[in-house]
Amino acid sequence: MARFSRSDFTLERFRRQLANVDALPQLCVLGLVSGTITGALMVIFRLLLSAGALLYMPDGDSEAFESLSPWVRAGLPFIAVSLIGILLYRQRTTARKLGVGHVIERLTYHQGRFPLRNWLNQWWVGVVAVLGGLSAGREGPAIHLGAAASSGLGERMRLPNNSLRVLVACGTAAAISASFNTPIAGVIFAMEVVMMEYTLMSFMPVILASMMGALVAQLVYGNQPAFHIPDVALGSLMNLPWVVMLGLVIGLLAGGFIHLSRLQRVQQWPLWGRLGGVAFITGVAAFWFPEVQGIGYDSVAAALNNELTVQVLLALMAVKLVVTALTVAGGVPIGIIGPVLVVGAASGALSGLFGGWIWEAKAADPGVYAMLGMAAMMGAVLQAPLAALMALLELTHTPGIMLPGMLAVVVACLTSRQLTGCEGFFISSVRYGLHPLQQPLMQALSRVSVPAVMERHLVRTPRMISPDQARRLLETNPVWLVIERSRDDKPALGLKAAELARWMIEHDNSPTADAVTQNELIDLLEIPGQRLEMAPIALQATLSEAFLALQDNSLGALYVVHGYRPKQRRISGIITRGAIERYYHYSDPRDSDSANKESSA
Structure with missing residues (x-):
């Protein structure tokens, strides 16, 4: 035990x-x-x-x-x-x-x-x-x-x-x-x-x-669902082409929302002009259509239960989308997920009503399309199809909605990305192009901190040391010597302890070279060997931070600083490019097995 x-x-x-x-x-x-x-x-x-x-x-x-x-x-x-x-x-x-x-x-x-x-x-x-x-x-x-x-x-x-x-x-x-x-x-x-x-x-x-x-x-x-959903189903598979049309419309609305929220012309206005414009457009919309204000979950519940008029649904689809996007463009920090769900539900309900007018015998209940619109709009705006589908399932507690939901979400996401050129709303708001969190190497390196791969066997030493001091340093079998400099503006240097040991052996045993006298000091910057310029990195840092720091060509390694007060800080280890590369490079164990067999043969 x-x-x-x-x-x-x-x-x-x-x-x-x-x-x-x-x-x-x-x-x-x-x-x-x-x-x-x-x-x-x-x-x-x-x-x-x-x-x-x-x-x-x-x-x-x-x-x-x-x-x-x-x-x-x-x-x-x-x-x-x-x-x-x-x-x-x-x-x-x-x-x-x-x-x-x-x-x-x-x-x-x-x-x-x-x-x-x-x-x-x-x-x-x-x-x-x-x-x-x-x-x-x-x-x-x-x-x-x-x-x-x-x-x-x-x-x-x-x-x-x-x-x-x-x-x-x-x-x-x-x-x-x-x-x-x-x-x-x-x-x-x-x-x-x-x-x-x-x-x-x-x-x-x-x-x-x-x-x-x-x-x-x-x-x-309590354990109540966010919305009370009527017992409805898609019914005939003849609704699936209409679901595709819903996805196309939602994808275009999502792309328009993202482009409008990034409108450079609005963002260049003076601060009070932007804030005043947000207040004015929201106030005017609220005077006639109060449903556009706030989060709008009551409107979502009403749309799912067919309790809203066409006029209100149109206002939620168009006015709330524009008001929310211009509020973001105006620099007011708001949450957009709730309003996005409202716009999607209203758009879906309108689609369902229109489909019922065209083909009443086969059309599904508008509440079904409201559910699909919620998921499609959320997935297209965020470019997060799986999150949208899970939200649809848990918000509605209707497993049967998942099949048409998958179709609507995928069509909406593709339309928003391919036809309107929009990435996910939050990716766009941070950086255009490939986001750093989407790079596989940086993801892998971010999962590990430097203590997992750093070399811990090291000793700190001044530049000038006596032979006795050198022997005492080498008695602990360090891998690295950290050479401290006389001034703080000079970078610390790293020297392999084996280089010092080799130099000591050569001068102690060489018949042609004079042995180092006890009074003679050894200059660690002069003995043969490769010295690496080093910069500090915190013990809490990830390998991705170390990797980015080592992109500076002047640096050969990093020394890991441990301690939280300036006078109590100590060096806990050294991390090199080679240590990071050994972490993420894959080596097939079968190669080493075959090599061992060849050597034994």
């Missing part, structure tokens, strides 16, 4: 285990903790929305804009953008980045580390945007809050950066799961939209986090 000591459960050992690619049990523990924390934060965020709605919304319902007078609901967007303009845009530019795009940016370029100020801003901006009558969802703020809180947990524990990436995915999945009561869709969304990869080491902790997020939310709000 295995015996455990207290040293097996220390935080330092936990960090070392997380640095490796096979730290699955440790990551699962983090997933459980992250899901619990994120689920609690999502409950608090939803309670804040409910508390704010109690101040002026009828019955405290944050979606009841239709019950307000036209002038009140038209004036709310001006109050919302004024608060955002005064309180948010007076801060520095980096503090204004919020939402899912910010999460992907921090994961891509900052190893999943989030600024605290942005996280605090997200709380009140998310509440103000939704309760202020803007066309905004709560999912973007929820994902930012959950991902940043989970990553912050890892930062507080000083965990390696490869585990921070998984924590970001855990927080994202738990946020989606707790917001919609859709644990599977939360997992797929985190992997497909945020992480942009599918790996076993990420899947299992993310699944646990999503489960815990949903569990915490269910303890407060």
